[in-house]
Amino acid sequence: MKLPFLPIALKNAFSKPSTVNFPAEMHDAKPNYKGRIAYDPEKCVNCGMCIKVCAPEAITRTFEETPEGTKITYAFDMCSCTFCGTCQDFCEEKAITLTGDYHLTATDPKDLVTVGSRIKQIPKGDLICGDACVFCGLCAKVCPEGAITVDRATKTWTCDHSKCVKCGKCIAKCPKKTLSFAEPAPEGVLFDEEKCVYCTLCAKKCPNGAITVDRPNKTWAIDRDACTVCGLCVKGCPKKALEIGPLPAEGAAKPAPAAEAAPAEAPKEE
Numbered sequence: 001m002k003l004p005f006l007p008i009a010l011k012n013a014f015s016k017p018s019t020v021n022f023p024a025e026m027h028d029a030k031p032n033y034k035g036r037i038a039y040d041p042e043k044c045v046n047c048g049m050c051i052k053v054c055a056p057e058a059i060t061r062t063f064e065e066t067p068e069g070t071k072i073t074y075a076f077d078m079c080s081c082t083f084c085g086t087c088q089d090f091c092e093e094k095a096i097t098l099t100g101d102y103h104l105t106a107t108d109p110k111d112l113v114t115v116g117s118r119i120k121q122i123p124k125g126d127l128i129c130g131d132a133c134v135f136c137g138l139c140a141k142v143c144p145e146g147a148i149t150v151d152r153a154t155k156t157w158t159c160d161h162s163k164c165v166k167c168g169k170c171i172a173k174c175p176k177k178t179l180s181f182a183e184p185a186p187e188g189v190l191f192d193e194e195k196c197v198y199c200t201l202c203a204k205k206c207p208n209g210a211i212t213v214d215r216p217n218k219t220w221a222i223d224r225d226a227c228t229v230c231g232l233c234v235k236g237c238p239k240k241a242l243e244i245g246p247l248p249a250e251g252a253a254k255p256a257p258a259a260e261a262a263p264a265e266a267p268k269e270e
Contacts, residue, residue: 028100029100033102034084034098035083035098035101035102035104036098036101036103037076037097037099037114038096038114039076039114039115039116040095040096041117041118043093043094043095044074044095044118045168045169046166046167047165047169048061048145048165049090049091050087050096053087054087055084055086056082059074059075059087060075060077062075066119069122070119070122071117071119071120072117072119072120073117074115074116075113075114076096077112078112078114079113123166125181126181126184127159127171128159129159130176130178130179131178133157133178134175135151135152135155135156137152138170138173138175139174140170142169142173143164143169144167144169145165146163147159147161147163147165148160148164148170184246185246185248186246187244187246187247188222188229188245189227189229189242190242190243191222192240192242193220194241195240197239199213199238200213201237201238203233205233206227206232207228207232208227209223210222210223210226210228211227229244231244
């Protein structure tokens with residue numbers, strides 16, 4: 001009977017093993033080995049680029065409002081990760097690294113998830129561009145969400161605030177330091193002249209006497225210093241002519257009593 005495997009068996013019996021006695025024997029990974037992901041939340045600027053480039057969608061992000069600020073949490077699922085290293089390559093802040101840790105066996109899938117959180121004070125104001133802008137377009141190039149549009153020919157700069165994640169990468173890249181987050185406009189009671197019937201219910205509901213209504217002349221005015229933005233006038237308005245929202249720039253600059261809209265002309269007597 002032929003035993004073709006016998007020479008190989010005899011050769012292997014007197015040769016060193018090709019494998020290691022794991023986990024009794026521990027060895028370092030080879031250079032450039034891409035193992036378990038390490039995440040440093042303190043370096044992260046929350047641009048979200050890693051989420052965009054992750055093909056297996058192994059990276060997730062959650063937001064939680066806390067008294068200290070917004071808690072941003074990133075989770076990297078090693079069960080879905082293909083260890084391609086694209087997230088590491090695109091992270092300009094070096095917050096993501098693929099380590100040489102190859103110990104990726106676990107009985108609980110939660111043990112194969114790398115999680116990192118940080119509390120970040122996200123600016124409340126919108127991104128604005130100052131007069132010193134030279135329309136170089138660098139801000140648009142580094143924006144991970146494509147929220148910024150720069151037209152060098154017409155010298156215009158626009159930002160889609162619904163897309164902006166306020167990561168600040170454009171501000172750091174701007175050579176003229178002309179980008180910033182504007183202070184949010186203060187909130188107050190807004191008046192819609194077309195809906196108002198000057199019934200004076202809002203003035204009666206106001207606990208601080210901040211609202212003045214002149215029915216004969218059809219004028220409505222509010223004292224911003226006295227108004228506490230309690231919302232009682234808004235709730236009491238039968239025509240929904242009042243609402244609470246960001247005050248216009250002109251209204252915010254004049255805290256003294258001022259009419260929210262130009263008074264309507266009184267009907268002429270025939």
